[in-house]
Amino acid sequence: NAGVTQTPKFQVLKTGQSMTLQCAQDMNHNSMYWYRQDPGMGLRLIYYSASEGTTDKGEVPNGYNVSRLNKREFSLRLESAAPSQTSVYFCASSEPGYTDTQYFGPGTRLTVL
């Protein structure tokens, strides 16, 4: 039981490049989330998915797209990376109504030059 996994752990991009961050969970959770964490700003929600086939914008969605591929996987795509997207990205999952606890992945540290 690996919980929530993310790939890659580290990534360096040049401005304008694209990439996809991958997230998977093996806890059979319906809800999945993408956050970014910047110094002094806590965790800010980018997008979330309440169930397979649905996605909704969070607090800071601009410049990102997401795909809920199936119940296990939720990917985050940067189409044209910008230096302002340099951050640590965390994926999380939960089962609302059962525990409400959000379980986080190990994070991806992204640097955009």
Added chain:
Amino acid sequence: GENVEQHPSTLSVQEGDSAVIKCTYSDSASNYFPWYKQELGKRPQLIIDIRSNVGEKKDQRIAVTLNKTAKHFSLHITETQPEDSAVYFCAASSGAPHDTDKLIFGTGTRLQVFP
């Protein structure tokens, strides 16, 4: 929408002393308040949570109190140890009817426990 404020941003205590971190929230419909601990370079992990129908919850050296009227909740750590050193985040569930599984996080408190 929901807004969560957290204080202080940094807190230094001597080993064995108590530490208190406070958060306020804006949406009176919020009903779930977790606290996460994040060690350097690691993922946030839940340490304790409380629901709006409970005023206090305790788990060994950690306790959380909730004042719904004032819309604030606090984390209390007693007999602090060096391994308690980390960043602590409070969060509140969104009160919006279709978004109750969303969490809004505070900006974090860096706790340092000196031996």
